[in-house]
Amino acid sequence: MKNIIELLKENNIAPSMQRVKILEYLQNHKTHPTAYMIYQSLADEMPTLSKTTVYNTLKTFVEKGILVALTLFENEVRYEYNTEPHIHFKCTKCGKIYDLDKSFDYCTNDLIDGHKVLEHYVNLKGICKNCLVKAGA
Amino acid sequence: MKNIIELLKENNIAPSMQRVKILEYLQNHKTHPTAYMIYQSLADEMPTLSKTTVYNTLKTFVEKGILVALTLFENEVRYEYNTEPHIHFKCTKCGKIYDLDKSFDYCTNDLIDGHKVLEHYVNLKGICKNCLVKAGA
DNA sequence: AACTTGTTTGTAACGATTTCAAATTTGGAG
DNA sequence: CTCCAAATTTGAAATCGTTACAAACAAGTT
Structure with missing residues (x-):
């Protein structure tokens, strides 16, 4: 801290x-x-x-x-x-947003189709671990 | 069409x-x-x-x-x-949004850290091909 | 103490979107 | 074809997140 x-x-x-x-x-x-x-x-x-x-x-x-x-x-x-770049996952059931520590490939090459990539955002949506358990119960 | x-x-x-x-x-x-x-x-x-x-x-x-x-x-x-999943790239200079046909890996496995992934959005930001050329001129 | 500068505050304005009730259009049933 | 109920469209007002702005305030200098 x-x-x-x-x-x-x-x-x-x-x-x-x-x-x-x-x-x-x-x-x-x-x-x-x-x-x-x-x-x-x-x-x-x-x-x-x-x-x-x-x-x-x-x-x-x-x-x-x-x-x-x-x-x-x-x-x-x-x-x-501000931390290391990471992926965001939002649960459509409970609304909670999770940080995921997966890295992504766009980092490696900063030119895609001739465009210079400066920032990248990866957002996933679905049902989170906890809500999956609840649904199964 | x-x-x-x-x-x-x-x-x-x-x-x-x-x-x-x-x-x-x-x-x-x-x-x-x-x-x-x-x-x-x-x-x-x-x-x-x-x-x-x-x-x-x-x-x-x-x-x-x-x-x-x-x-x-x-x-x-x-x-x-609604089309095939694809990546969006926004140019910070001209504001234009490009569709990129790169596929991403989150498609392959639909469970990440135990969360079930249903939708994925990949957004890139940077300077587009055209604006790069203009800047170089 | 008066001045200057930067910070905070509250109100009003803004733009994107939603709500709502009235007006209009539509597609049958008689 | 005519009438009616249901679906659709409309426009005005309300809402929500955010920004603009100008007045009030705080802190430090001279």
Whole structure:
């Protein structure tokens, strides 16, 4: 668990209360939350927190490469702490999103059909381990 | 090019004027249009066409498996005629979306880490062939 | 203490989509 | 052919996620 204040300073972001709390939340909750989920979760602790601040802060973090913004399947942007590239799997039963540590081949060659590939997103959809067990019971 | 009216009947969808026109548009324009783009394009020809009808119709088609709804990168749903699974590549310069005929490996085994995979979406982002040439000039 | 700069806030606006009820079209049954 | 019920379409209003903006606030300098 990296020191958040250090991390912000390294990226030339002033470590304000709200910025630290938001980044801390993402570090502790690897659930790919939306901006609104983050806002909701922090609202108790910080009653004056504004939704705009959450959006602004997330945007800043993405620009600096601290977070990754994902448009997985629906019409919502979700955020996760920047880690190694990986695959996302969404369960259509329970809605949970899993991180899968499979690597993919597009990494190896960065030219496909003459197009230069800079980013790649692999999203899978199906029924997760847990829901399969429940269905079998 | 499949007969659209037959296709609709096969799927128990009454082949109304607007439904035929919308599906015809998707057949003829493999540009991954949004609902609004489709609406715009058909508005000249059908002045009383409602946006709601376009949305309803697209939803019906997706439910029946005639179309595929894509959330590629931004916060917009795009539609394409249901074809073989393929990869989408979006150029960050010109914004164009390309279909790539690369197959992917997740097809082969439908269980990953115990999760049953039913759908897979692979989205690449980068600079397309044409924009690379322009940049080099 | 006044100034400057950066940050946060809340309200209003926005664009994509959905809801809803009324209007229209359609395809039978008489 | 005419009438009716069911399906379809329409347009206006509502909703949801997000952004724009301007005022309020905080922190550090001179």
